[in-house]
Amino acid sequence: MARIFGIDLGTTNSLIAAMENGEPRVIAVGENGSALLPSVVAIAPDSAVTVGERAIEMEPHLTVERGGRVSAVGFAGGEYGAVIRSAKRYMGLGGDEIAPEDRARYMFADLSGPVVRFQIGKRVFTPSQISAEILRALKGSAERAFGNNENEKVERVVITVPAYFNDGQRQATKDAGRLAGLEVVRLVNEPTAASLAYGLNKMATGNVAVFDFGGGTFDISILSIKEGIFEVLATNGDTHLGGDDIDRALVDWLLAELPETLKLDRHVWNSARMAAEDAKKRLTDVAETDVVVELPGHSIRKHLTRDALEGLAAPFIARTLKRCELAIADAKLTPDNIDAVVLVGGSTRMPLVRRRVAEMFHREPLCSINPDQVVALGAAVQASVLMGTQGDMLLLDVVPLSLGIETMGGVMERLIHRNTTIPTSVAEGFTTAVDNQTHVDIHVLQGERELAKDCRSLARFKLGPIQAQPAGVPRIEVTFLIDANGILNVNARDERTGREHSVDVKPSYGLTDDEIERMLEEAIDLGEQDLEERLLISARNDADQILGALRKQLGEFGRLIDAGERARMDEVAERVEAARTGADRELIAKLVEELNEVTTPFAERIMDAAIKLALEKKSVEELS
Amino acid sequence: MIECLSCGRQQEPSLICAECGSPLAAQFDCFAALGLPRRLTIDLDALERRYHELSRKIHPDRFASKGPKVRDASLRATATLTRSYRTLRDPVARGLYWLELNGEKLAENNKRVPVELAELVFEVQEQLAEMQLSSDPEEAVERATEIAARRIELQFKMDEALVELDRNFAKWDESADQKMLTLELKTTLSNIAYLRTLIRDVDRALENSKAA
Numbered sequence: 001m002a003r004i005f006g007i008d009l010g011t012t013n014s015l016i017a018a019m020e021n022g023e024p025r026v027i028a029v030g031e032n033g034s035a036l037l038p039s040v041v042a043i044a045p046d047s048a049v050t051v052g053e054r055a056i057e058m059e060p061h062l063t064v065e066r067g068g069r070v071s072a073v074g075f076a077g078g079e080y081g082a083v084i085r086s087a088k089r090y091m092g093l094g095g096d097e098i099a100p101e102d103r104a105r106y107m108f109a110d111l112s113g114p115v116v117r118f119q120i121g122k123r124v125f126t127p128s129q130i131s132a133e134i135l136r137a138l139k140g141s142a143e144r145a146f147g148n149n150e151n152e153k154v155e156r157v158v159i160t161v162p163a164y165f166n167d168g169q170r171q172a173t174k175d176a177g178r179l180a181g182l183e184v185v186r187l188v189n190e191p192t193a194a195s196l197a198y199g200l201n202k203m204a205t206g207n208v209a210v211f212d213f214g215g216g217t218f219d220i221s222i223l224s225i226k227e228g229i230f231e232v233l234a235t236n237g238d239t240h241l242g243g244d245d246i247d248r249a250l251v252d253w254l255l256a257e258l259p260e261t262l263k264l265d266r267h268v269w270n271s272a273r274m275a276a277e278d279a280k281k282r283l284t285d286v287a288e289t290d291v292v293v294e295l296p297g298h299s300i301r302k303h304l305t306r307d308a309l310e311g312l313a314a315p316f317i318a319r320t321l322k323r324c325e326l327a328i329a330d331a332k333l334t335p336d337n338i339d340a341v342v343l344v345g346g347s348t349r350m351p352l353v354r355r356r357v358a359e360m361f362h363r364e365p366l367c368s369i370n371p372d373q374v375v376a377l378g379a380a381v382q383a384s385v386l387m388g389t390q391g392d393m394l395l396l397d398v399v400p401l402s403l404g405i406e407t408m409g410g411v412m413e414r415l416i417h418r419n420t421t422i423p424t425s426v427a428e429g430f431t432t433a434v435d436n437q438t439h440v441d442i443h444v445l446q447g448e449r450e451l452a453k454d455c456r457s458l459a460r461f462k463l464g465p466i467q468a469q470p471a472g473v474p475r476i477e478v479t480f481l482i483d484a485n486g487i488l489n490v491n492a493r494d495e496r497t498g499r500e501h502s503v504d505v506k507p508s509y510g511l512t513d514d515e516i517e518r519m520l521e522e523a524i525d526l527g528e529q530d531l532e533e534r535l536l537i538s539a540r541n542d543a544d545q546i547l548g549a550l551r552k553q554l555g556e557f558g559r560l561i562d563a564g565e566r567a568r569m570d571e572v573a574e575r576v577e578a579a580r581t582g583a584d585r586e587l588i589a590k591l592v593e594e595l596n597e598v599t600t601p602f603a604e605r606i607m608d609a610a611i612k613l614a615l616e617k618k619s620v621e622e623l624s
Numbered sequence: 625m626i627e628c629l630s631c632g633r634q635q636e637p638s639l640i641c642a643e644c645g646s647p648l649a650a651q652f653d654c655f656a657a658l659g660l661p662r663r664l665t666i667d668l669d670a671l672e673r674r675y676h677e678l679s680r681k682i683h684p685d686r687f688a689s690k691g692p693k694v695r696d697a698s699l700r701a702t703a704t705l706t707r708s709y710r711t712l713r714d715p716v717a718r719g720l721y722w723l724e725l726n727g728e729k730l731a732e733n734n735k736r737v738p739v740e741l742a743e744l745v746f747e748v749q750e751q752l753a754e755m756q757l758s759s760d761p762e763e764a765v766e767r768a769t770e771i772a773a774r775r776i777e778l779q780f781k782m783d784e785a786l787v788e789l790d791r792n793f794a795k796w797d798e799s800a801d802q803k804m805l806t807l808e809l810k811t812t813l814s815n816i817a818y819l820r821t822l823i824r825d826v827d828r829a830l831e832n833s834k835a836a
Contacts, residue, residue: 004688185688229676386688394680420710423684425703481703484684 004156004185004387006193006379007138009131009173011088011216011242012346014039015376016138016154019389024197024380026373029141035373037141039088041133044081044541045121045548051137054538058545059083060266061274062294062607070296071603072267075545082106082120086244087130089216090116091176092169094509099240101248104264114509128172128511129519132179135159139180156183158383160375161486162217163189164237164400166446167458168509170487175511179519185386187485190214191221192232192397193378194344197369199225199393200381206339207233209328211357211365212375213320214345216242220324222331222338228392234330234419235400236323241316243280243347249312250276254291254302262611268295283309284349296607310352317356324360330419341365344374396421399482406443406452415480418448425481429495430463435471439464442478444488457508463492463501476501539585542592543576550599557606565602572598626650629693639682639701647682649700654708654721664722664793664809666712675709715789719813728806730814738815741781748774748822752829768833775826782819788812 006024008015013036017026026035031053042055050058060074060083075081084106090098095111103111109119117124139154146152161173170187177184191210198208205226212219219237223230251272255263262268272293279291283306293300328335341361347353348371357365369377384390399422404414415426430440440463447455466474475495482488492501511519550573554566561569576591625634630646637650639657655662658674680686682705687698711717723729737745751774755767789812799805 186685226676229679382685385685388686388689392680394676394683394685396679396683421706423699423703424706424710425700426707481699483699484702 002153002156004158004383005142005154006376006381006383007135007157007159008190008193008376008379009088009134009159009161009176010039010375011086011214011244012039013037013215013372014134014138015373016142017373017376017380018142019380019384024200024377024384026376027142027145029138029145035376037134037138038085039131039134040083040085041087041130042075042081042083042541043120043125044075044537045544046540047121047123048537048541049133050538050541051133055083056085058541059085059270062267062271062296064294065600069600069604070294070607071600072549072607074267074270081541081545081548082118084118084125084130086216087127087134089240089244090127091131092166092172092510093127097509105266114507115511126172126511126519128175129179131173131176135176135180135182139182154182156185158186158188158379158386159184160190160193160379161187162214162237162239163191163212163219163221163232163235163397164217164239165189165486166239166401166456167403167486167488168456168507169239170485171507171510174485174487175516178516186382187487188379188382188395189219189221189232189235189397189486190217190375191219191235191344192223192230192395193376193382194342194369194374195221195223195225195230195378196381196385196393196395197374197378198342198366199230207331207333207337209324209338209341209361210344211320211324211341211348212237212344213347213353214242215347216240216244218242218320218323220320220327222327222333229394229396231396231421232398232419233333234327235398236327236330237400238319238323241319242345245316246280246309246313246347246350247273247276249316250280250291250304250309253312254293254300258300265610268293272300279304280309280350284351295611296604297611306351310350313350313352317353320353321356321360335361338363342374343367344371346372397484397486398422399424399486401446402448403458403480403482403488404445404455406445410452412445412447412450412452412455416482420482422482422486423484425479427477427479430476430478431472432466432469432474433471436468437471437474438466438468440466440476444480444490458488459490459505459507461490461503461505463503478503536583536585536588539588539592540580543580543588546592546595546599547573547576547580550595553603553606557602557609560605560609561602569595569598569602629697639678639705645681646694647687647698647701649697650704652704653725654711655725657704657708658712660712662722662725663797664718665797666718668713671709671712675705678705715786715793716813716816719789719793719809723806723809723813726802726806728810730810730817738811738818741815741818744777744781745818745822748778748826752825755829755833764833768830771826771830775823775830778819778823778826782816782823785812785816785819789816 003018006017015026015035016029017024028035029037037052038056040055042050042058058075062070063073064070075083093116094114095116098111098116107119109117109124115126117126142154159173159177161170173187174184191212194210195208208223208225210221217239218241221235222233224233254272254276275291275293279289282289288305291302291304338361341357341363343365354365385393398419400418402414402418403416404412407413415428416424432440443460444458445452445455446458449455463476476492477495478492480488480490490503490505492503494501572595576595579588579591626637626648627634628641628643628646628648631644633641633643635642637652638648641648682698682701684698684702687695711721751767751771755764755771758764758767796805796809
């Protein structure tokens with residue numbers, strides 16, 4: 001039987017792992033043999049895709065070149081191609097659910113729809129499609145790592161999701177797997193997966209808290225482990241709370257003195273984000289550091305102490321602790337009943353996080369397994385449980401949010417309470433309200449609030465056609481079943497005839513089956529292409545990127561160059577354009593380099609002009 | 625009688641096929657699902673062991689590579705098992721379920737104030753009304769503090785009622801007077817339901833006052 005692989009599809013990094021001789025092992029997928037594949041996807045104007053470290057290089061940012069010149073590089077977004085990071089933040093969301101601060105980060109297409117879509121070139125991409133590219137890259141790299149052995153194809157996988165993901169976010173993750181051509185055998189909650197990785201050798205029995213603070217999401221799960229049964233007692237979390245938020249707070253502090261227009265500039269913002277992230281990581285080991293962002297002609301240089309960073313991070317960490325309290329209460333325990341606390345996720349490297357967690361649970365947390373890898377390792381363990389090669393080990397997880405229906409007066413009637421062990425089902429009887437009614441509309445909700453309007457709409461469906469009868473006579477039993485992935489399934493039965501009713505469930509958010517089919521047909525399967533082809537595509541990307549940027553800049557800032565310079569530029573650009581259609585990637589690369597050189601003074605003047613314009617009222621002293 | 629989808633054997637409803645051990649998606653009562661007699665008293669440790677033992681045998685994780693029919697049966701059987709376990713584990717849910725099996729049901733929106741709790745209930749409701757009406761913020765804080773103290777009292781009553789429920793389970797199990805038993809069980813459960821609603825109202829009021 002084909003092996004099942006475990007995948008941690010993270011906000012910041014993604015990993016793939018498998019069992020080797022009874023031990024879970026991560027597979028090297030990064031450029032430098034690292035297990036971490038950055039969850040960053042670059043899409044060129046012609047829709048060519050690059051994933052991982054190379055995609056990070058294509059992010060819009062400022063770079064200091066030879067001779068100290070600062071220039072703006074990278075896909076600028078929209079028609080010039082874009083680089084999407086943290087796509088997981090947007091999984092399963094509707095356009096109306098995008099936070100205001102996220103709207104400036106990317107170009108979104110039509111935010112009124114049931115699915116967020118990024119506008120890139122002439123095409124639109126959903127977060128599921130972006131995640132599918134990450135999954136494809138993992139699949140391709142893992143298969144190469146196994147020497148493209150026919151017997152080691154990555155086809156069946158376990159994918160981890162934040163425990164607090166709602167139905168729509170889970171469905172979107174499954175869709176991503178399907179779009180990548182994978183069979184998603186199971187979705188597993190990240191903290192639960194981590195507990196499996198630890199539980200393999202240690203923690204034979206007792207209550208365990210898993211504190212999972214990653215790049216974009218936070219989860220706390222409380223489990224009871226008894227003779228190989230891992231039973232989740234309660235879970236809580238926030239799917240929009242992670243290290244990203246601390247980075248953003250740092251960026252705001254770094255760029256505080258810049259005028260608004262420059263703060264929103266994608267090149268400036270991303271450079272500041274990179275500097276902020278680096279500084280945050282350094283401060284895990286040292287007490288103070290300098291943070292520098294080089295702008296053309298100016299630099300922002302600020303001194304950052306660990307204390308100051310902790311001051312910025314404290315509100316976010318306080319939010320995680322509040323969630324912990326709620327989970328412990330739901331598990332009907334107190335912190336003193338918890339026998340072990342496990343740290344998961346890169347953000348738990350922050351010393352402040354460790355201190356606060358230790359204070360809350362009155363014990364030192366465990367972090368003996370690399371917090372970046374433990375979820376993927378656990379996913380591999382669950383994969384082996386599913387293959388039947390893990391003895392008596394069994395995971396009993398819960399649904400994180402209550403599920404109910406809208407009743408008279410817009411009230412949410414809870415049918416399945418949060419923290420109910422899954423799979424679970426509940427049957428509810430429905431009837432008609434008026435004579436000869438042929439359909440009953442049902443609105444399914446997820447959330448903890450009293451009113452339907454405050455809960456998240458999950459789906460709507462129509463029961464029927466119902467035979468014309470007086471009001472209240474028809475009896476239809478609807479079964480709401482949450483499967484082991486935490487995803488809702490609905491079916492209905494006429495109680496009198498015993499006949500199954502067809503239920504046409506329309507998800508309120510997310511993709512329909514038809515849309516997924518269409519995307520599958522359209523998908524360019526880059527995973528199948530060989531290395532040479534990928535390098536060619538990547539060279540073409542570079543060409544498109546620089547040509548696109550140049551075209552835009554010439555349109556806007558043509559006045560900043562003289563005729564001779566312009567002619568030279570046009571000439572090289574034309575040669576790049578010609579080479580681009582050919583298959584000689586070395587020629588393309590050489591010409592791109594040449595064009596880059598020719599245009600650098602121009603790009604520098606543009607940045608300079610933009611900054612001068614923006615800084616008219618600001619003195620250089622204020623900045624430095 | 626139901627038929628096993630894996631081996632075709634006809635048998636009494638159960639979670640597991642007596643012939644081949646495959647999961648069966650049968651509809652039956654919570655006690656039967658866990659192989660227990662319909663008694664109110666339950667040994668919780670034994671119940672948990674039984675639940676784990678059955679989970680190991682029928683959980684969807686055990687059938688990930690099997691055909692769709694068996695996977696579906698496993699999913700439904702496990703959903704039934706989970707629901708049954710949760711119902712029986714909680715004494716209140718167990719009591720309510722037992723009543724239902726015996727053709728009795730608590731009124732859905734039970735407005736009748738339990739006699740033993742009448743005094744306490746009226747006081748709490750009066751205080752809640754006062755807090756909502758008071759426009760003076762200082763007075764509102766004072767009322768909220770009073771109500772928070774009341775909450776502790778209500779929780780104490782609740783704990784008492786739960787202990788009484790548990791103690792009476794054994795007595796009721798031995799009782800021959802079905803009518804009397806049903807009446808007593810209904811009264812106790814109705815008191816608990818009433819207290820639960822009141823505590824929820826108090827919590828909500830306290831939360832609102834905190835927000836304001």
